[in-house]
Amino acid sequence: MENDWVFAINVDEIDDEDVEPIEIEGKEIAIYRNNGQFYASVDKCTHGNAFLSDGVVVGDVIECPLHQGRFCIKTGKALSAPVSVPIKTFEVKVDDGKVFLKFGQTK
Numbered sequence: 001m002e003n004d005w006v007f008a009i010n011v012d013e014i015d016d017e018d019v020e021p022i023e024i025e026g027k028e029i030a031i032y033r034n035n036g037q038f039y040a041s042v043d044k045c046t047h048g049n050a051f052l053s054d055g056v057v058v059g060d061v062i063e064c065p066l067h068q069g070r071f072c073i074k075t076g077k078a079l080s081a082p083v084s085v086p087i088k089t090f091e092v093k094v095d096d097g098k099v100f101l102k103f104g105q106t107k
Contacts, residue, residue, distance in 0.1 A: 005093065005100040008040065012097065019062060021053035024103055029090070031099060032073040034060050038092045039073040040101045046078070046085035 006024055014020045014033045021043055022029050028043035030053045041062075043051050050066035057063075061079060063070045069083030076089040091102040 004102050006103040008092075008099045008101050010098055011038075011094060014038075014099075017057045017059070019053045019055065019057050021051060024101075027103075029101070030062070031092075031101075032057055032062065034073065038094060038099050040090040040092050040099075041071070041073065041076055041087045044087075045069060045071075045083065046087055047083045052087070 008022055009020060009031050014031060016033050019030050019032045022031055030041050030043040032039040043053050045052055045064040045066060047069050048066040050064050052062050052064060054065045055063045060072055060074050061070050062073050067082050070079040071087050072079055076086040078084050078086050093100050
């Protein structure tokens with residue numbers, strides 16, 4: 001359903017290999033940009049009480065600032081200790097310079 005798409009951020013508000021925190025419907029979301037592609041996940045690490053948006057993006061990986069656990073921003077897969085539980089990700093599309101995510105569903 002087309003109306004499941006929710007505006008997240010303007011394309012020009014986020015640099016390549018970076019992450020920006022946003023809030024949608026009271027939920028904290030991290031929006032990532034890598035090689036001109038956009039991705040989205042929950043903003044909280046599954047291991048500790050840390051915001052992933054305070055972490056570092058290198059390629060398609062976000063490193064949590066608290067214990068340096070790493071996740072794939074494309075799939076949410078936990079990649080290195082101490083994280084073992086994946087993060088929830090959201091489907092993303094770009095239209096007319098705006099980033100939208102399918103907020104009702106997670107990948």
